[in-house]
Amino acid sequence: MNKNTATPIDTAPLPVPRLADGTPDWARLRREFPATELTTYLDIARKALLPRCAAQAAADWFADIDSRATGRRAFSMNEVEITRAVVGETFGAAPQTLALVKNTSEAINIVAQGFDWREGDNVVISEAEHENNTFPWRPLTRRGVEVRVVPGGADGRVTTDALRAAIDARTRILSVAWVSYGLGERADVDALAQICRDKGVLFVIDGIQAIGVLDRRIDALGADVVASGGHKAQMSVTGAGLMHVAPEALERFRPSFAAKYSFATLDRTETEPAFAPDAHRFEYGNPNFIGLAVQRRSAQFIAGIGLNAIEARIHHLTDLLMELADRQGLKVRTPRPWGERAGIVSFDLDGVSSDGMEAALEAEDIRVASKDGHLRAAAHFYNNEDDVHRFMDRLQHHLRGAKA
Structure with missing residues (x-):
C-alpha cells in the first residue's frame, strides 16, 4: 500500500456504534472498556480506562516489530507525524503547534526553564493547582523569581479577580x-x-482535566501554551501527552535541552544550527513510539464519537451526581453551572475521612478518589446512570455507618 492511500486510513476517526437518531450508542461503547464489567469507575480524573482499540494499537505496534518489517513502521518518524496530525485534528490545534511531550510537568518545565527570567520577576499560580503546575516553578526562587500563589476563598474557588489582582508589572507568566x-x-x-x-504576560494552561471532556479547540483558548499529559480523558497512556505552543509565543522561551529533532537540520557539522521553526523544537530524541501509537488510536476513537457528544454525556452524568447528592443532603463543593465546571464533582463528607471512604468504596469495586480532604468523583462517557446510582447508594450507606 503506498503512502497516499495509507494516510487517510491512518488518520480517519474510528467508526463508532450509533443509534437510529445518530447519537452515540453509549451502552455499546461502554462494552469497549472491559474494566467497566468489573468495577464502577468514576475516577477518570486520576487515570483513564483504556478502550479495546488502544490495546489493539499496542498489539499492532508489537506485531510490526515481530514481522519481517522488524519495526519499520513501529519506529517510523512518519508515523509520529501522523499521530501529531490526528491529535491536532481531534483536540483542535495545527500539527506544527504541537510538541508530543511526555506529560504536563515536562511541558511546564520547558516553559519555566526556557523563559528569560530577571531577578525580581514573578510567576502567578493558584493554590488549587496540581503538583505538576506547582513544583516546576519552585526552583525559580533560586534565580530571584517570586512564585505567587493565589489563595482560594472560603468556598475553595480561586477567582479571576483574585488572579488579576496578583498580576503586576513584574509578572511574566500566569499558569x-x-x-x-x-x-x-x-x-x-x-x-x-x-x-x-x-x-x-505569557499565559500557560494545564489542560489535563479538560482535554477530552470539553468540546473546545485548544488553540481557541487564548493561551500561549497548553500543557497536558494524555492518560486521563484523552485515553492515552503515561508518557504520551501534548504541548500546544501558539505561533506568536514560540520565541518567548527557548528549549532548555536539545537533540536530533530539535533543529531545522540534521547536519552535525553545523556549529550553530537553527532550532526547528515550530513546536518540534521542544522534542528531544526518540519519542515514546508505542505510547504515541496508543495516543493516536484513542484520539481517533474520541474523534469518531465527537467531543460535543462526549461533553453532553458527561454533563448529564455529573448533573445526576449532584441531583442525588442534594437528595441525600450531601454537600457538593463543585460549582453548579456547567460553564464553571466539567467532569469532576467534589463532595464534603462533613467530618468523615475521605481517605477511609475511598478505601471502603474501593473494597466494593467502586473507584473514586480522596483529594485534599474531600471525595472526588469524575465521570466519563463510558459511565452510565447505574454507576452513578451505585456509587451514591454505597456512599450514603458508609456515611450512615461512620456517623452511627
Missing part, C-alpha cells in the same frame, strides 16, 4: 488549570487570556 483537579472548578480562560494579552 492555571483549565479545570482544577480537586474542586473541579473551570477557569474563565477567556477572561484570563485577555488579562494576559493586555499586560504582556
Whole structure:
C-alpha cells in the first residue's frame, strides 16, 4: 500500500456504534472498556480506562516489530507525524503547534526553564493547582523569581479577580488549570487570556482535566501554551501527552535541552544550527513510539464519537451526581453551572475521612478518589446512570455507618 492511500486510513476517526437518531450508542461503547464489567469507575480524573482499540494499537505496534518489517513502521518518524496530525485534528490545534511531550510537568518545565527570567520577576499560580503546575516553578526562587500563589476563598474557588489582582508589572507568566483537579472548578480562560494579552504576560494552561471532556479547540483558548499529559480523558497512556505552543509565543522561551529533532537540520557539522521553526523544537530524541501509537488510536476513537457528544454525556452524568447528592443532603463543593465546571464533582463528607471512604468504596469495586480532604468523583462517557446510582447508594450507606 503506498503512502497516499495509507494516510487517510491512518488518520480517519474510528467508526463508532450509533443509534437510529445518530447519537452515540453509549451502552455499546461502554462494552469497549472491559474494566467497566468489573468495577464502577468514576475516577477518570486520576487515570483513564483504556478502550479495546488502544490495546489493539499496542498489539499492532508489537506485531510490526515481530514481522519481517522488524519495526519499520513501529519506529517510523512518519508515523509520529501522523499521530501529531490526528491529535491536532481531534483536540483542535495545527500539527506544527504541537510538541508530543511526555506529560504536563515536562511541558511546564520547558516553559519555566526556557523563559528569560530577571531577578525580581514573578510567576502567578493558584493554590488549587496540581503538583505538576506547582513544583516546576519552585526552583525559580533560586534565580530571584517570586512564585505567587493565589489563595482560594472560603468556598475553595480561586477567582479571576483574585488572579488579576496578583498580576503586576513584574509578572511574566500566569499558569492555571483549565479545570482544577480537586474542586473541579473551570477557569474563565477567556477572561484570563485577555488579562494576559493586555499586560504582556505569557499565559500557560494545564489542560489535563479538560482535554477530552470539553468540546473546545485548544488553540481557541487564548493561551500561549497548553500543557497536558494524555492518560486521563484523552485515553492515552503515561508518557504520551501534548504541548500546544501558539505561533506568536514560540520565541518567548527557548528549549532548555536539545537533540536530533530539535533543529531545522540534521547536519552535525553545523556549529550553530537553527532550532526547528515550530513546536518540534521542544522534542528531544526518540519519542515514546508505542505510547504515541496508543495516543493516536484513542484520539481517533474520541474523534469518531465527537467531543460535543462526549461533553453532553458527561454533563448529564455529573448533573445526576449532584441531583442525588442534594437528595441525600450531601454537600457538593463543585460549582453548579456547567460553564464553571466539567467532569469532576467534589463532595464534603462533613467530618468523615475521605481517605477511609475511598478505601471502603474501593473494597466494593467502586473507584473514586480522596483529594485534599474531600471525595472526588469524575465521570466519563463510558459511565452510565447505574454507576452513578451505585456509587451514591454505597456512599450514603458508609456515611450512615461512620456517623452511627
